[in-house]
Amino acid sequence: QVQLQESGPGLEKPSETLALTCSVSSGSISGYYWSWIRQPPGKGLEWIGDIHYSGTTNYNPSLNSRVTISVDMSKNQISLRLNSVTAADTAVYFCARSPVTNYYNSGGEQIWPGAFDSWGQGTLVTVSS
Amino acid sequence: DIVVTQSPDSLAVSLGERATVNCKSSQSLLYSSNNKNYLAWYQQKPGQPPKLLFYWASTRESGVPDRFSGSGSGTDFTLSISNLQAEDVAVYYCQQYYSRPFTFGPGTRVDIK
Numbered sequence: 001q002v003q004l005q006e007s008g009p010g011l012e013k014p015s016e017t018l019a020l021t022c023s024v025s026s027g028s029i030s031g032y033y034w035s036w037i038r039q040p041p042g043k044g045l046e047w048i049g050d051i052h053y054s055g056t057t058n059y060n061p062s063l064n065s066r067v068t069i070s071v072d073m074s075k076n077q078i079s080l081r082l083n084s085v086t087a088a089d090t091a092v093y094f095c096a097r098s099p100v101t102n103y104y105n106s107g108g109e110q111i112w113p114g115a116f117d118s119w120g121q122g123t124l125v126t127v128s129s
Numbered sequence: 130d131i132v133v134t135q136s137p138d139s140l141a142v143s144l145g146e147r148a149t150v151n152c153k154s155s156q157s158l159l160y161s162s163n164n165k166n167y168l169a170w171y172q173q174k175p176g177q178p179p180k181l182l183f184y185w186a187s188t189r190e191s192g193v194p195d196r197f198s199g200s201g202s203g204t205d206f207t208l209s210i211s212n213l214q215a216e217d218v219a220v221y222y223c224q225q226y227y228s229r230p231f232t233f234g235p236g237t238r239v240d241i242k
Contacts, residue, residue, distance in 0.1 A: 035231075045179065045222060045233040060230040094178055098226075103163050115169035115226060117190065119178035 002027030004095050004120035012089075012127050018082040022095030022120055029053050029071060033098040033113035034078045036069060038091040039122070046091075050098070050113060051078060085127045092122040131155050131225050135234035141242040142213045150237045152206040152223035158186075159203050160227065167227035170199055170208045173236075174219045182221075183208070215241060 008020035022034070035050040049059035051069045059067045068081040078095055098113035132155040142148040158167045166186035171179035181190045183199035186206055196211045210217055218241060223234045 044235050045224075047229075047231040047233070050229075058229050062230070096178075103160060103165075105162060113226060113231075115181055115184035115224070116171075116179070117181050117184070119180070122178055 002097065002118050004097065004118060006093060006095055006120045006123040008093075008123060008125065010124060010126060012085050012125060013129055014086055014127055015084055018080070018085050018089065018125055018127075020080045020093055020095075020123060020125070022078040022080075024076045024078070024097075029073055029076055029078070031100060033100060034069075034071065035096045035098060035113070035116065036078075036080045037094045037096055037116070038089075039094070040088075040091045041124075048080065048082075048093075052100075052111075087127050090125065090127045092124050094122045095120045130230055131158075131228055131232055133223060133225055133232050133234040135221075135223060135237045137237060138235070139238035139240065141240045142210075143242045144215065145212050146242075148210040148213050148217070148239050150208040150221050150223075150239070152201070152208070152234050154204045154206075154225055154227075156227075157203045158206075158225050158227045166202050166206070167225055168201070168206050169224045169226060171222045171224065172217075172219045173222065179222060210239070213239075213241070 003025045005023045030053050033050050036048040051057045066083045070079045096116035097118040101114045134153050136151045168186040170183040173179040187199040198209045200207050220236045220238050222236050
């Protein structure tokens with residue numbers, strides 16, 4: 001059973017850079033997509049972005065210019081960096097895994113992430129001076 | 130972005146009765162080339178991460194009790210919980226993975242009456 005564990009500072013000052021790590025154990029990063037998802041206290045879920053194990057990234061346009069997701073295969077870790085944080089970025093941050101699925105279009109076989117089948121416990125990040 | 134809505138916002142159901150949660154997307158989640166609906170359902174209990182219940186709208190994740198069922202196609206989907214148990218008290222989210230950015234519904238809280 002794969003396990004995901006988020007880690008990072010619980011408190012960030014406004015305008016600083018939030019940096020989190022998701023450590024994957026009892027499983028491999030290979031063969032999956034990995035997403036970061038956040039949930040402000042008492043609110044719903046927002047997808048931040050994902051990374052294919054090959055390194056291809058996709059970001060939510062609402063955060064695009066501030067987000068970087070990367071993967072370190074040697075450490076079995078996925079990282080999130082979010083620049084210029086404000087109080088609106090206060091949330092529980094989850095990492096989640098998606099299987100690679102396939103579909104066909106005029107360009108032939110394509111890959112696409114499936115549903116989020118494994119989640120970390122989440123880490124609360126508070127942005128406050 | 131695909132907008133996903135849910136109804137009701139919350140509901141209370143007696144133990145042993147049925148709870149029904151509806152999910153609607155702003156565009157079809159059915160991909161014609163593989164006839165799959167890119168819709169998932171999650172259960173979230175307080176202080177826990179979401180737990181996957183269904184993917185492809187109606188494929189039950191391993192370990193999910195069969196009193197849970199997922200149905201629907203295109204833009205309209207339903208999560209049903211028959212014979213509601215105390216441990217089913219949670220917030221339920223639907224989520225589309227048809228196109229990025231992936232989006233979630235606002236959630237439906239299910240309580241015991």
